[in-house]
């Protein structure tokens with residue numbers, strides 16, 4: 001894919017916009033606001049299912065540590081620890097379910113109906129465990145992993161105070 005230096009990708013809608021543009025003409029995101037986002041406030045929005053209140057970005061916000069995420073993914077990635085840490089709870093649940101059901105299969109009687117049912121139900125999530133474990137580690141390392149962020153009101157107000165006074 002040819003890279004045009006005068007274009008960048010909007011973090012929210014993915015449309016190509018001109019680098020100097022302050023606001024995305026497609027979705028209305030004000031790019032300057034991305035400087036005042038936090039992962040902590042976004043995690044709350046993810047739990048509350050307020051999909052409109054957070055966006056997924058590749059730049060690390062000030063309150064999320066890449067080192068911590070890499071560490072968690074490396075050692076506990078099979079239970080989705082890094083996803084829980086960064087607030088990607090849906091992904092984390094799938095991975096956790098996949099791991100727990102794969103573990104359960106070891107202990108449940110092989111000939112039982114439960115074993116057969118669980119075998120089919122857990123097949124895809126269990127595959128996800130291995131897949132995401134490896135992929136996420138590479139993605140976090142290369143800063144391709146998407147992190148939910150939302151405007152941190154305290155940070156944003158602070159900026160207003162500092163600049164407008």
Ligand SMILES: [Zn+2]
Pocket residue numbers: 010011012013014015024025026027028029
């Ligand atoms: Zn946009």
